[in-house]
Amino acid sequence: xxxxxxxxxxxxxxxxxxxxxxxxxxxxxxxxxxxxxxxxxxxxxxxxxxxxxxxxxxxxxxxxxxxxxxxxxxxxxxxxxxxxxxxxxxxxxxxxxxxxxxxxxxxxxxxxxxxxxxxxxxxxxxxxxxxxxxxxxxxxxxxxxxxxxxxxxxxxxxxxxxxxxxxxxxxxxxxxxxxxxxxxxxxxxxxxxxxxxxxxxxxxxxxxxxxxxxxxxxxxxxxxxxxxxxxxxxx
Amino acid sequence: xxxxxxxxxxxxxxxxxxxxxxxxxxxxxxxxxxxxxxxxxxxxxxxxxxxxxxxxxxxxxxxxxxxxxxxxxxxxxxxxxxxxxxxxxxxxxxxxxxxxxxxxxxxxxxxxxxxxxxxxxxxxxxxxxxxxxxxxxxxxxxxxxxxxxxxxxxxxxxxxxxxxxxxxxxxxxxxxxxxxxxxxxxxxxxxxxxxxxxxxxxxxxxxxxxxxxxxxxxxxxxxxxxxxxxxxxxxxxxxxxxxxxxxxxxxxxxxxxxxxxxxxxxxxxxxx
Numbered sequence: 001x002x003x004x005x006x007x008x009x010x011x012x013x014x015x016x017x018x019x020x021x022x023x024x025x026x027x028x029x030x031x032x033x034x035x036x037x038x039x040x041x042x043x044x045x046x047x048x049x050x051x052x053x054x055x056x057x058x059x060x061x062x063x064x065x066x067x068x069x070x071x072x073x074x075x076x077x078x079x080x081x082x083x084x085x086x087x088x089x090x091x092x093x094x095x096x097x098x099x100x101x102x103x104x105x106x107x108x109x110x111x112x113x114x115x116x117x118x119x120x121x122x123x124x125x126x127x128x129x130x131x132x133x134x135x136x137x138x139x140x141x142x143x144x145x146x147x148x149x150x151x152x153x154x155x156x157x158x159x160x161x162x163x164x165x166x167x168x169x170x171x172x173x174x175x176x177x178x179x180x181x182x183x184x185x186x187x188x189x190x191x192x193x194x195x196x197x198x199x200x201x202x203x204x205x206x207x208x209x210x211x212x213x214x215x216x217x218x219x220x221x222x223x224x225x226x227x228x229x230x231x232x233x234x235x
Numbered sequence: 236x237x238x239x240x241x242x243x244x245x246x247x248x249x250x251x252x253x254x255x256x257x258x259x260x261x262x263x264x265x266x267x268x269x270x271x272x273x274x275x276x277x278x279x280x281x282x283x284x285x286x287x288x289x290x291x292x293x294x295x296x297x298x299x300x301x302x303x304x305x306x307x308x309x310x311x312x313x314x315x316x317x318x319x320x321x322x323x324x325x326x327x328x329x330x331x332x333x334x335x336x337x338x339x340x341x342x343x344x345x346x347x348x349x350x351x352x353x354x355x356x357x358x359x360x361x362x363x364x365x366x367x368x369x370x371x372x373x374x375x376x377x378x379x380x381x382x383x384x385x386x387x388x389x390x391x392x393x394x395x396x397x398x399x400x401x402x403x404x405x406x407x408x409x410x411x412x413x414x415x416x417x418x419x420x421x422x423x424x425x426x427x428x429x430x431x432x433x434x435x436x437x438x439x440x441x442x443x444x445x446x447x448x449x450x451x452x453x454x455x456x457x458x459x460x461x462x463x464x465x466x467x468x469x470x471x472x473x474x475x476x477x478x479x480x481x482x483x484x485x486x487x488x489x490x491x492x493x494x495x496x497x498x499x500x501x502x503x504x505x506x507x
């Protein structure tokens with residue numbers, strides 16, 4: 001009984017983990033200029049994750065039509081989530097105003113947009129209609145790679161910049177730390193997930209738990225940053 | 236069989252991939268933290284060096300000021316004082332009996348004025364020089380200074396100084412004495428106080444001096460503001476000497492009056 005409760009709690013972690021930083025937002029209303037993209041990401045991710053977990057729940061318990069071929073597909077929400085994540089975090093890194101690789105950082109969203117158009121016009125199907133699965137490993141892995149680049153350049157900036165002191169109090173440090181751990185864990189999961197779903201379903205389900213743990217770490221990092229921002233004041 | 240091998244390979248690839256990526260991110264994070272530590276150490280060393288240089292400059296300024304005071308005091312005492320004493324002898328050499336009443340009065344007045352000047356010059360010379368301080372110590376010097384400065388005034392001054400205090404560093408005493416001198420002069424000039432008290436307590440290796448008066452004194456904010464102004468030379472000197480002594484000074488006000496607390500770490504030969 002207890003393990004099944006834990007299992008359910010863990011399955012819904014993509015939803016409740018987002019409520020931690022959102023609660024901090026609600027109670028202490030941080031004022032930093034980077035908080036807007038983070039707030040909008042959390043709201044968007046909450047809506048999308050609620051939708052995808054609801055679809056998963058419907059499929060798991062056959063709530064509506066359980067006939068083969070009539071199962072709902074939630075992969076579109078993962079695709080949308082991935083696109084939203086990249087654009088919101090690109091906005092977030094831009095708001096940090098670090099004078100380092102700013103041209104590359106500014107170009108990345110446009111490169112990603114071009115990739116989206118090319119990939120979904122010529123190679124993959126964005127909407128799952130008529131398709132068995134529409135989980136785009138290519139999209140999610142590319143998004144993770146770009147985010148990882150953003151995170152690494154942030155850390156390199158902290159190393160090369162002479163004036164930085166108390167790194168834990170740098171604007172966005174905890175968010176970037178959480179994000180870097182999340183994308184580092186997720187990159188290989190996303191890259192091979194499409195393949196794993198067809199070849200090793202059990203492992204695919206298990207490895208998604210690792211992804212969920214990384215997502216909880218990301219949300220905790222965001223919450224920690226917001227709390228710190230409330231104590232310190234706008235940065 | 237082949238499908239199973241591919242499946243296993245992908246599984247291993249995912250696990251190893253996650254491990255490598257995590258290792259990379261953790262390594263970068265560690266590099267950031269170590270780099271930050273190194274930067275902080277360097278910054279602390281630089282700040283320490285800058286502070287040392289600043290202290291050396293302050294020390295040089297204070298020492299040169301003290302030397303100049305000594306030079307002026309010695310000139311006043313040995314040269315001006317000697318000339319004035321000689322002038323007095325010459326004046327006393329004039330036989331006043333043969334003079335008429337008007338000239339006798341003038342002679343008498345001249346003698347009085349000359350005596351006054353000699354006393355004044357001696358007073359200034361003693362004030363600038365730290366003879367009493369060197370011979371009898373800080374407490375006696377403060378008592379002597381207070382007695383001298385309030386003589387002939389309506390100000391009521393009292394002292395309550397800890398006689399356990401015996402310094403090992405005479406230079407520190409000179410600085411403390413000059414701070415007290417400057418603060419008392421300021422109280423007499425600007426505070427319109429009718430009463431003040433100087434007390435000191437030796438607490439282990441710290442001398443706590445308190446100057447209390449019932450006039451219009453300074454608050455800490457006013458002190459901080461004034462010492463950065465061009466006119467506040469005395470307050471700048473006080474602050475420089477406090478920095479040199481590695482002490483602190485706090486100005487507070489209450490219902491009864493104003494209080495100046497000075498804490499100075501000192502080297503003493505008394506174990507308390």
